[in-house]
Amino acid sequence: MQFRIVIKSEIxxxxxxxxFLGSIIAALIVSGLFLAFLNLNPFQVYIAMLQGSVGSVxxxxxxxxxxxxLIITSLxxxxxxxxxxxxxxxxxxxxxxxxxxxxxALNYSFLPRFILLLIMFFAGFIGGAVWGIIPAFFRAKxxxxxxxxxxxxxxxALKWVVYLQYGPWKDPNAFGFPKLANFxxxxxxxxxxxxxxxxxxxxxxxxxxxxxxxxxxxxxEIAVLGESAITAxxxxxxxxxxxxxxxxxxxxxxxxxxxxxxxxxxQTLTKDITGGVGYTAIIIxxxxxxxxxxxxxxxxxxxxxxxxSSYIQSAFGISAYSAQLLEAIVLFFVLGSDFFTRYKxxxxxxxxxxxxxxNGK
Amino acid sequence: xxxxxxxxxxxxxxxxxxxxxxQAPDQGQNDQGQNKEEKLKVGFVYIGxxxxxxxTYAHDxxxxxxxxxxxxxxxxxxxxxxxxxxxxxxxxxDMIDQGCKVIFANSxxxxxxxxxxxxxxxxxxxxxxxxxxQGPNYSNYFGSIEEARYLSGIVAGMKTxxxxxxxxxxxxxxxxxxxxxxxxxxxxxxxxxxxVMVKWTNTWLDAAKEKDAAIALLDAGADVIAxxxxxxxxxxxxxxxxxxxxxxxxxxxxAAPKAYMTAPLWNWGAYYVKAVQSILDGTxxxxxxxxxxxxxxxxxxxxxDVAPEGAQEAVDKIKEQMKAGTFDVFAGPIKDQSxxxxxxxxxxxxxxxxxxxxxxxEGVEGKIE
Numbered sequence: 025m026q027f028r029i030v031i032k033s034e035i036x037x038x039x040x041x042x043x044f045l046g047s048i049i050a051a052l053i054v055s056g057l058f059l060a061f062l063n064l065n066p067f068q069v070y071i072a073m074l075q076g077s078v079g080s081v082x083x084x085x086x087x088x089x090x091x092x093x094l095i096i097t098s099l100x101x102x103x104x105x106x107x108x109x110x111x112x113x114x115x116x117x118x119x120x121x122x123x124x125x126x127x128x129a130l131n132y133s134f135l136p137r138f139i140l141l142l143i144m145f146f147a148g149f150i151g152g153a154v155w156g157i158i159p160a161f162f163r164a165k166x167x168x169x170x171x172x173x174x175x176x177x178x179x180x181a182l183k184w185v186v187y188l189q190y191g192p193w194k195d196p197n198a199f200g201f202p203k204l205a206n207f208x209x210x211x212x213x214x215x216x217x218x219x220x221x222x223x224x225x226x227x228x229x230x231x232x233x234x235x236x237x238x239x240x241x242x243x244x245e246i247a248v249l250g251e252s253a254i255t256a257x258x259x260x261x262x263x264x265x266x267x268x269x270x271x272x273x274x275x276x277x278x279x280x281x282x283x284x285x286x287x288x289x290x291q292t293l294t295k296d297i298t299g300g301v302g303y304t305a306i307i308i309x310x311x312x313x314x315x316x317x318x319x320x321x322x323x324x325x326x327x328x329x330x331x332x333s334s335y336i337q338s339a340f341g342i343s344a345y346s347a348q349l350l351e352a353i354v355l356f357f358v359l360g361s362d363f364f365t366r367y368k369x370x371x372x373x374x375x376x377x378x379x380x381x382x383n384g385k
Numbered sequence: 386x387x388x389x390x391x392x393x394x395x396x397x398x399x400x401x402x403x404x405x406x407x408q409a410p411d412q413g414q415n416d417q418g419q420n421k422e423e424k425l426k427v428g429f430v431y432i433g434x435x436x437x438x439x440x441t442y443a444h445d446x447x448x449x450x451x452x453x454x455x456x457x458x459x460x461x462x463x464x465x466x467x468x469x470x471x472x473x474x475x476x477x478x479d480m481i482d483q484g485c486k487v488i489f490a491n492s493x494x495x496x497x498x499x500x501x502x503x504x505x506x507x508x509x510x511x512x513x514x515x516x517x518x519q520g521p522n523y524s525n526y527f528g529s530i531e532e533a534r535y536l537s538g539i540v541a542g543m544k545t546x547x548x549x550x551x552x553x554x555x556x557x558x559x560x561x562x563x564x565x566x567x568x569x570x571x572x573x574x575x576x577x578x579x580x581v582m583v584k585w586t587n588t589w590l591d592a593a594k595e596k597d598a599a600i601a602l603l604d605a606g607a608d609v610i611a612x613x614x615x616x617x618x619x620x621x622x623x624x625x626x627x628x629x630x631x632x633x634x635x636x637x638x639x640a641a642p643k644a645y646m647t648a649p650l651w652n653w654g655a656y657y658v659k660a661v662q663s664i665l666d667g668t669x670x671x672x673x674x675x676x677x678x679x680x681x682x683x684x685x686x687x688x689x690d691v692a693p694e695g696a697q698e699a700v701d702k703i704k705e706q707m708k709a710g711t712f713d714v715f716a717g718p719i720k721d722q723s724x725x726x727x728x729x730x731x732x733x734x735x736x737x738x739x740x741x742x743x744x745x746x747e748g749v750e751g752k753i754e
Contacts, residue, residue, distance in 0.1 A: 080482070082478075082482050083482065086475065086478075086479065089475075190587065198558075199558045199559055199741065199743075200556065200557040200558045200559075200743070200753070200754075201493060201494060201556055201558050202556065202587060203469075203494065203497075206497060289471050290470060290471045291471070294470055296468055296470045297470075299470075299472070334464075334476075334479065335479065335483075337463075337464055337465070338428070338462040338463065338464050338479070338480065338483060339462070339483065341462070341463070343434065343435070343436070343465060344434060344464075344465040344466040345434070
């Protein structure tokens with residue numbers, strides 16, 4: 025045996041950061057080779073990526089708009105993940121939140137703006153929460169596999185919104201084009217400092233989830249249940265209620281993202297409203313080790329990556345596919361580095377050399 | 386851990402500041418450049434990829450023509466694969482941030498977003514393809530692709546043996562309906578027994594879905610496939626079944642050498658050069674542009690060897706009249722699907738009615754959902 029993979033004991037935070045930074049550098053080197061192949065100067069491209077994402081007030085605002093749904097969704101899934109409940113269903117929860125919020129936006133636009141937005145906020149929460157309760161109930165009651173159910177429910181939600189968009193909610197004034205009517209001004213989130221106020225919701229939710237997970241009894245119970253169901257039961261924690269409660273919160277927070285994106289960004293409901301945020305947030309939650317403050321940072325790095333690669337497309341005339349490839353290279357290395365924070369690769373040099381010699385003969 | 390967090394945060398801040406500062410000399414260079422001669426920056430927002438060999442490819446050929454003709458006074462930037470969501474609003478605002486003064490948006494679904502961005506940026510001119518919007522600093526452009534569709538219908542009508550022609554269609558909006566009607570009129574001008582079967586895909590560019598739709602039509606007995614789609618999916622389906630096909634937007638013979646006969650074409654460059662020239666000259670108005678075969682915006686791709694005998698002559702005869710401006714695709718008598726004459730002999734369908742067309746002519750099998 026020349027290679028062995030062993031699980032590492034808990035590694036230090038410092039080492040973890042070093043591995044992370046190392047993976048970023050490796051990603052920059054590999055994508056640099058790719059850029060050189062395209063006859064571009066990698067350094068210029070990287071600097072342009074930063075300029076394009078944080079180089080001016082406007083660009084920082086755009087980056088923040090990308091970061092908002094990533095932050096909130098990762099907060100949502102992190103609560104479930106803390107309980108080792110694999111909520112892959114953020115996409116569906118966002119869609120259902122957006123659907124519920126849109127229902128009120130489209131039908132109750134005569135209400136005063138503040139009241140309407142408040143109703144939409146809670147409607148979004150409830151939409152996501154309902155989509156979270158269903159798999160939670162099955163898991164708590166019959167021990168079903170929540171990964172599969174939450175994943176499948178994404179498609180149910182997506183098809184539901186597609187049905188509305190192509191059917192009963194289609195805008196009759198769109199000449200048959202399958203889109204919904206735009207929200208009235210009343211149902212659109214106002215802006216503060218150039219960004220819709222979803223950012224305030226993101227800040228408040230980050231603080232809330234931080235304290236919930238670290239300081240509250242419920243948050244503690246969720247963590248205990250995640251570590252061991254037996255311990256939780258012995259400690260007198262009501263497992264059924266804890267699972268349901270955690271998923272109401274997890275799904276509900278994701279549902280709020282649906283409300284924010286429908287009201288603040290899209291200003292209507294579309295089947296593309298999630299933009300894949302529900303899946304990206306899973307990656308972010310892992311990179312941020314389920315710690316809200318780290319997840320915020322990871323969300324910003326992702327947003328910079330997205331906005332930056334969008335910028336270089338037009339600045340350097342790089343095709344959309346090449347820009348996506350750059351994003352993918354960075355992701356590959358960053359996620360791949362996770363392997364080295366968990367496992368150690370042991371190479372047995374003497375036996376490896378012996379083997380090579382034998383093969384040589 | 387908080388310590389580490391703050392270290393990372395400060396690294397980010399330093400980076401941000403470094404970038405912010407490095408911008409300053411950059412702008413200085415730009416200013417020097419402006420002293421010489423300021424180029425007009427034109428942004429193109431594309432629904433697809435410039436390599437899609439179809440719709441966006443045709444637009445990008447137009448952009449390249451613009452660069453060739455006015456390259457010393459104009460520079461262009463593009464953004465591909467822009468979805469018909471708020472993302473396109475962001476893309477346009479990003480382009481303005483990068484200095485664009487003129488923006489072309491090439492898909493119908495961009496329409497509402499163009500209006501929103503245009504109203505927020507009155508100093509930028511927005512030109513939207515295929516819609517109906519018009520405002521002080523924005524307008525729309527399109528053209529009578531129906532003329533070329535009619536001609537391609539002649540080719541299809543002469544080729545079909547089963548008298549069934551399949552038409553893979555994107556969305557049931559007037560633009561697509563108009564094309565189907567013109568195509569059908571062309572088919573039945575040479576083959577009154579033929580019918581055109583329509584299959585909706587609800588997508589502009591999804592090669593797999595469009596191919597599947599074509600296969601369904603072939604299964605239903607069609608032996609010629611036409612398309613209002615941006616990819617070559619339907620062409621490939623026809624090729625695989627040994628049937629024939631009419632492309633769209635570009636010469637698609639590379640995708641289906643044994644099936645492809647011809648394709649209605651857009652020559653967007655003709656418009657892009659004209660529009661940008663008028664903006665440079667300061668003579669631009671928000672009058673919508675409606676190009677025709679006479680103007681050179683519309684054309685039919687050269688017929689391949691697969692096309693039926695005699696088609697070239699039949700097409701040329703009508704094409705000459707179109708170029709002279711004497712042929713009207715929608716001249717009566719035209720019957721609707723129920724057989725009722727809706728456009729009597731001697732009259733025609735005015736352009737405004739064409740732009741909101743919501744009914745099929747006789748010979749179309751399918752319904753507008």
